[in-house]
Amino acid sequence: MKSTDSEIGTDDYLLQVQDLSIGVEQSQKLLQLTDRVSFKLKKGEIHGLIGESGCGKSISSLAIMGILPQPGGKLLSGKVLFKNEDIFCLDKTSLNSLRGNKISMIFQEPFAAMNPLIRIGEQMLENFDYHQTKIDRHQKIRELLNEVGLTDHARILQSYPHELSGGMLQRIMIAMSLLLDPDLLIADEPTTALDVTVQAQIMSLIVRLCKERKMSVLLISHNISLMAQYADSISVMYAGQIVETNEISAFLTDASHPYSRGLIQAIPTLDKAGDKIIPISGQVPEPGKFSTGCRFMERCPVSAAICSNPPPEKNIGDLGHYRCHY
Amino acid sequence: MNNKVNSPIIEVTDLQTWFPVKSGLLGRTSHYIKAVDKVSLRVNHGEIVALVGESGCGKSTLGNSLAGLLPIRGGQLLFRGNAAFQGNRLQREVFQNKVQVIFQDPYSSLNPKHTVFEILSFPLLYHKICTRNEVSDYIASLLEQVGMSAEYMNRYPHSFSGGQRQRISIARAIGMKPDLMICDEIVSSLDVSIQAQIVELLLELRKKLDLALLFIAHDLSLVRALSDRIYVMYLGKIVESGNTAEVLTSPSHPYTRALVQSVPTLNRECPPVILQGEVPSFTNMPVGCSFQNRCPNKSERCMNEPEITESNQRELRCFHPVQI
Numbered sequence: 001m002k003s004t005d006s007e008i009g010t011d012d013y014l015l016q017v018q019d020l021s022i023g024v025e026q027s028q029k030l031l032q033l034t035d036r037v038s039f040k041l042k043k044g045e046i047h048g049l050i051g052e053s054g055c056g057k058s059i060s061s062l063a064i065m066g067i068l069p070q071p072g073g074k075l076l077s078g079k080v081l082f083k084n085e086d087i088f089c090l091d092k093t094s095l096n097s098l099r100g101n102k103i104s105m106i107f108q109e110p111f112a113a114m115n116p117l118i119r120i121g122e123q124m125l126e127n128f129d130y131h132q133t134k135i136d137r138h139q140k141i142r143e144l145l146n147e148v149g150l151t152d153h154a155r156i157l158q159s160y161p162h163e164l165s166g167g168m169l170q171r172i173m174i175a176m177s178l179l180l181d182p183d184l185l186i187a188d189e190p191t192t193a194l195d196v197t198v199q200a201q202i203m204s205l206i207v208r209l210c211k212e213r214k215m216s217v218l219l220i221s222h223n224i225s226l227m228a229q230y231a232d233s234i235s236v237m238y239a240g241q242i243v244e245t246n247e248i249s250a251f252l253t254d255a256s257h258p259y260s261r262g263l264i265q266a267i268p269t270l271d272k273a274g275d276k277i278i279p280i281s282g283q284v285p286e287p288g289k290f291s292t293g294c295r296f297m298e299r300c301p302v303s304a305a306i307c308s309n310p311p312p313e314k315n316i317g318d319l320g321h322y323r324c325h326y
Numbered sequence: 327m328n329n330k331v332n333s334p335i336i337e338v339t340d341l342q343t344w345f346p347v348k349s350g351l352l353g354r355t356s357h358y359i360k361a362v363d364k365v366s367l368r369v370n371h372g373e374i375v376a377l378v379g380e381s382g383c384g385k386s387t388l389g390n391s392l393a394g395l396l397p398i399r400g401g402q403l404l405f406r407g408n409a410a411f412q413g414n415r416l417q418r419e420v421f422q423n424k425v426q427v428i429f430q431d432p433y434s435s436l437n438p439k440h441t442v443f444e445i446l447s448f449p450l451l452y453h454k455i456c457t458r459n460e461v462s463d464y465i466a467s468l469l470e471q472v473g474m475s476a477e478y479m480n481r482y483p484h485s486f487s488g489g490q491r492q493r494i495s496i497a498r499a500i501g502m503k504p505d506l507m508i509c510d511e512i513v514s515s516l517d518v519s520i521q522a523q524i525v526e527l528l529l530e531l532r533k534k535l536d537l538a539l540l541f542i543a544h545d546l547s548l549v550r551a552l553s554d555r556i557y558v559m560y561l562g563k564i565v566e567s568g569n570t571a572e573v574l575t576s577p578s579h580p581y582t583r584a585l586v587q588s589v590p591t592l593n594r595e596c597p598p599v600i601l602q603g604e605v606p607s608f609t610n611m612p613v614g615c616s617f618q619n620r621c622p623n624k625s626e627r628c629m630n631e632p633e634i635t636e637s638n639q640r641e642l643r644c645f646h647p648v649q650i
C-alpha cells in the first residue's frame with residue numbers, strides 16, 4: 001500500500017492543516033487554545049514549527065495524530081488532511097492504523113517516553129503487537145538500530161532505559177518511530193534535552209533518514225538556529241496563532257513579523273560576536289487572556305492604535321504569509 | 327581599582343570531589359567516581375566566569391563544591407584568601423553567606439507551600455541580614471531589583487511562570503548581599519525570549535551590586551555573549567581555559583573545537599560538525615587523556631595523561647592542540 005512518487009503530484013501536499021482551532025472546556029467555560037492554524041507539508045520536506053512554550057505548538061502537532069487535549073478537548077473548526085483524507089472523520093480502527101503506520105512521533109524527553117521497567121528490546125517489539133506486518137520483526141529492529149548508528153544490538157536490546165545515555169535513547173526512539181516506515185515524522189523538540197554534540201548527531205540522523213526515505217518531518221523547536229540549519233520552511237506560532245510562514249532562507253534574511261524579528265534578535269549566536277542580545281519584553285499572554293486585536297501588541301516594539309483590530313493576513317512572495325498591520 | 331579587579335574572590339587548586347562506590351557484602355568502597363579531579367579555577371572580583379561542558383562532566387558538582395555544599399576529598403579552596411576547608415572539614419564562617427547558588431530548575435528550588443515573602447524572608451532573618459521590622463521593605467526592594475512588583479510578595483510559587491520563578495530565586499540570592507553567585511544552568515529551562523531577559527537582569531545586577539558570577543551552562547552562544555573568561559570541562563577535568571572570546575573563536579583543545587563546531591548557527595553554509603562517539607562513563611575511564619577515544623588528533627602519546635600548560639593566559643590540557 002506504499003504510495004509512490006507518481007501518486008502524489010507536485011501540487012499535492014502530504015499534510016495540510018487548515019484553520020485548525022482547538023479549545024478545552026473547563027468548568028463550563030470554553031478556552032480557545034489555537035486559532036485557525038494552517039500549514040502544509042510536502043513529501044520529503046522538513047517543516048519547522050517554532051514558538052515559545054504555551055503557544056500551542058504541541059497541541060497542534062498532537063491534533064495531527066487526532067489527539068485532542070484531555071479532558072474537555074474540542075475541535076472548534078478546521079481540518080487536518082493527511083493524503084487528502086480528513087483524520088477527524090476517520091473511525092477508530094483506521095485512525096489507529098494511521099498512527100504509527102503512517103504518522104509517528106518522537107518526544108523531547110527520551111527518558112520520559114520509555115517505560116523504565118521494560119527492556120528496550122521488548123519495548124521495540126511491542127510496536128508490532130498493535131500493527132500487524134508480515135516482516136521479520138527481529139530483523140527489522142536490527143536493521144533500524146544499524147540505521148540510527150547503534151551497532152551493539154545484543155547489549156542494547158537487553159538493557160533497561162536507565163542503563164543508556166540520553167543520546168542513545170533518543171536514537172532508539174527514532175528507530176522505534178521508524179519501525180513501520182511512516183510517511184510523516186513529528187519531532188517535538190527532539191534535541192532540547194540533549195547536549196550540543198549529541199544534538200548535532202541526532203539532527204543529522206533525522207535529516208539523513210528523511211532524505212533516504214523521502215519522509216516528511218514536522219520539526220517542533222524553540223531553537224531558531226536549529227531551524228536555520230535543518231528546516232526547509234518554517235511557521236512561527238505565537239499565542240495560538242501562526243503569525244508568519246515562509247521558506248527558511250527568505251525568513252532568515254527578511255522576517256516580516258515583529259515577533260519573528262524579535263526571536264532572531266533574542267538568541268545569542270557564536271557568529272554574531274559582540275552583538276547585544278535584545279530580549280522581547282513581557283510574557284506570552286495566557287489562553288483566555290488574548291487581546292481581540294493583534295495578540296503580540298503588548299510586547300511589540302512597533303505597535304500602534306491600529307493594532308487593537310485583528311491584523312490582516314498578507315502574502316510574502318508565492319509561498320510565505322504573515323499576520324500583521326505593518 | 328585595578329588591584330581590586332584582579333584579586334580573586336574564590337580560588338581552588340587541585341580540587342577533588344570524589345564519590346565512593348560501595349560494593350560487595352560488606353559495602354566496602356571498591357572505587358571512586360572522580361566527578362571533579364584536580365581542578366584549578368579562579369573567579370576574580372566582579373568577573374563573569376563561565377564553566378561549560380556536556381552533561382555529566384562534573385560542572386554542577388564543581389559548582390556545588392565551590393559553594394561548600396559537598397565534601398571535598400583533596401585540594402584547597404580559598405575564599406578571599408582564607409582556606410574554606412581545614413582538611414576535609416568545612417569552615418562555614420569563611421564564606422559568611424557571600425557565596426550564593428541559583429539552581430537550574432525554578433520549579434523545584436522554591437518551596438510550593440511558602441509564599442514569596444516567606445521564601446525570601448527565612449534566610450534574611452536567620453542570618454540576621456535585617457530585622458523583622460525591616461524585612462518587608464527589604465523584600466519589596468529586592469523584588470523591585472529583579473523587575474517584579476512588590477504586590478507579588480503574598481503569592482505562592484505556583485502562580486508564577488518559569489522566568490518569574492527564576493527572578494524570585496535571584497532575589498533570594500542577592501538578598502544575602504553575596505560577592506559571588508553560582509548560577510547553575512539557570513536559563514536552560516526557559517524560553518529564548520525569557521532567557522535573554524534573565525541574562526540582561528544578571529548583567530545589570532552585576533554592575534549595580536559589583537557581583538562576580540560563575541555561570542555554569544552548556545549553551546556556548548549564551549556564554550559567548552555573557553562571560554569574560556571560560557573554563558571548558560570534560561569528564562571531571564578542565565581541558566581548556568582563557569578569555570571567552572579567544573577560546574571560542576580559536577579553540578586549542580580538540581574538544582573545545584568540537585563543542586564550538588557542533589553549535590548550530592543561523593548560517594546554513596556552515597553546518598554543525600559532528601563529534602563522533604559518546605562520553606565514556608566515569609566508571610570506565612580511558613588510561614591517559616580522557617578525550618582520546620573521540621579525538622581526531624590522537625597519537626600514542628595520549629596514553630599518558632597530559633598536564634595543564636599555560637601560554638598567553640590560556641591554559642590547555644592536550645599534547646596535540648589544534649593548529650591555527
